[in-house]
Amino acid sequence: MSITQEINMLGVTWIDVLAVLYFLICWFSYAHFASVKTQSNPSLYSVLHDYRLEWSRRLIEREVRIMDSNLIGTLHRNASLLVSTTIFILAGLIAVLGATDRAMLIAASLPFTVTTTAGLWELKVLLLIIVFVHAFFKFSWAMWQFSIATVLMGGAPNTTDSESLKQDFIKRHTLLLSLAGTNFNHGLRAYYFGIAALTWIVHPLLFILASSWVVSVLYKREFRSQSLRILLE
Incomplete structure (x- = not known):
């Protein structure tokens, strides 16, 4: 049996294929675009990197670093919370997969489905x-990287140590911290x-519109948001 015949048996239409391809293009293209644009234009990622750099400089000026430990602990807990949330979402989706007939009946009651x-x-x-699953791997890796940053902070140089040791x-x-922040950001993008992928259940055209809308929202928040303007000021 050919791939085309298998697709037809599943009930996949050309608009479904187009919607999925458009979704993947939006996701990967935006990720590449954001990575390139950040190198030449201010974004939340690039500006936060500068603030993390300033944080690291201030950290080694303090003898007592409880505040810094609490800050990294908060970042770690945020990532941990989203790891747990993602596991619950995956458990729910697997349960839905095991109750296809009932889930289809519920979805069919939605308008325009x-x-x-x-x-x-x-x-x-x-x-x-x-x-x-992609979001889970990103959040869990960010959580681990925040843990590594905590260990590194435990060996931070004292105020009396050499300048080269401090700069290192x-x-x-x-x-x-920036690597952890990047992975955390990628996990949020997956959410x-x-x-957008959830709207495919209703209609493939809505899936296409939602994919475009998500790209627009992400762009505005990373490159045109009020939060970014406040950080730049």
Whole structure:
């Protein structure tokens, strides 16, 4: 049996294929665009890196670093919370996958929902599972990197140590915090695109519109937000 025949048996239409491809293009293209644009234009990522650098400089000027430990602990707990939340979401999606018929009946009661086959429904849920698995790996890695930054902070140089030792710590600590922040940000992006993928259950055209809307929201928040303007000022 050919791939085309298998797709037809699942009830996948050309608009479904187009919607998924558009979704993936939006996600990966925006990630690349944001990475490139950040190098030449201010963004929340680049500005926060500068603030993390200043934080690391201030850290080594303090003899008592309880405040810094609490700050990293808060970042760690935020990532940990989202790791736990993602696990619950994945558990729910797997449960939905195991109760396809009942879930399809509930979805069919929603307005404007297109009729679908069990095979296509399972593909829609599988896409959501893939998106949130990606989010889980990003959040869990960010959590671990915040833990590494805490360990590194435990060995921070004293105020009387050499300048070269201080600068080495500042560089390493800032890069670790920024790496953790980047992974945390990628996990949040996955949540945004997960919301877009959820609309595929209703209609593939709504899926396309939601993917475009998510890109617009992400761009405004990372490059045109009021929070960014406040940090720049």
